[in-house]
Amino acid sequence: MDRPPDAAEIVEVVTDWYAASARDLPWREPGASAWSVLVSEVMLQQTPVARVLPVWREWCERWPTPAALAAATPGDAVHAWGRLGYPRRALRLHAAARAVVEQHGGEVPADHAALRALPGVGDYTAAAVAAFAHGGRHAVLDTNVRRVLGRVLDGVAAPRPAITRAERERAEALLPADGRQAARWSVGVMELGALVCTARAPRCGDCPLATRCRWLAAGRPETGPPRRAQVWEGTDRQARGTLLAVLRAAPGAVPRARLEDAWPEEVQRERALAGLLHDGLVEELPGGAYALPGRWGAAAG
DNA sequence: CATTCGTGGTT
């Protein structure tokens, strides 16, 4: 449980690098609200920064507080989510906004457990919001941080698919005692993984940890079995995405025939539609039409 | 613990 002897050194090197090399992202600005940080973190789950930026700006302008989003319909959130992918995140963010209003007086909580209890907020996002928005001292273990620590400290190219207890305890042991310094270290090591210690073509020549990296010292060995390639053509996900795209583009309700045109294969279309209805991403109207939830009467935009 | 869940840029 003791801090590794060179922990302070690694933390200092990374935080110095971050101060000089970090991207200028709006949710990192001093004036960013905890709510805007939460919105960014949920949007950034499995979605690249470049695609998040314009949607995040639109959301923050339109719904600057949890109460503002809570007053909208879930369908409005799904619609404004656009093409970020994994649209259930939009639904969960909307549900989180309502929970914040109802259970936390409209203020995004600073407590990790309270954050973790919000819809769409897992271990990573709870730690990130607690740390980045509130200065709390929490280990922030996303895929970037796991990759950097795995390479530098373990000498392996990629971390295991599932996070281990030992990994979490080590990350906690690395944390500076002060919460805000810990947050700076966390965002710094995350940024290092995003910009330098990347999954595919790491730029070890630009890495501040190059002289301390076990993986680089070992000659950057490829370790572990390659991940199974994810198929896309003909999957239920593609069908769901296609159907939801039709509903997103429509001003209001959509007749069933238009969904049948969008995905002619019946068995898969019905399965996908049933899934969307089950998830609450789509609403079935009395007349046999479909719409984003709460947007059946929506005019345009 | 393994699966499911979008999307589009990069290599």
Added chain:
DNA sequence: TAACCAAGAAT
């Protein structure tokens, strides 16, 4: 160009 993959969460 097909494959890869980008700040995970829920079940």
